[in-house]
Amino acid sequence: MAGVVVSEILNVTLFDTGDSILISGIEREDVELVIKELVQLGATLVRKPQEVGSNWTASCRRAELAGELEVEMLGRRFFIRGRTISAVRAKVAELTDRGARLEGKIENIDEYFIAICHDTPNGVKSRA
DSSP, rough: OOOEEEEESSEEEEOOOSSHHHHHHHHHHHHHHHHHHHHTTTEEEEEEEEEEETTEEEEOOOOOOOSSSSEEEEETTEEEEEEEEHHHHHHHHHHHHHHHOOEEEEETTTTTTEEEEEEESSSGGOOO
């Protein structure tokens, strides 16, 4: 099962499958902006934006985890990916103590545990 995130700023949906991310949106420019952010975080573009019906879709592969845990910030969301649930829970607790809120639950996707936290207007920002 993939985690699904809908951007509140861009009209883009991200489908997180653990090692890859499918990006879908109505505007090509919005999809390209998300791709640019993901590539800056270490992802590799697998499929360039293609028009599929009324949407644009693309996909990226995440870089392998260098350590136990990885935190990526995209827009106002923190994407936490780790090899153990305890590491992910600890990071989620740290972020929520600093004002973020957990979206949904911690998912186990393939060999990773994934959580998404949403930053609040006066919350964590770049202190992760």
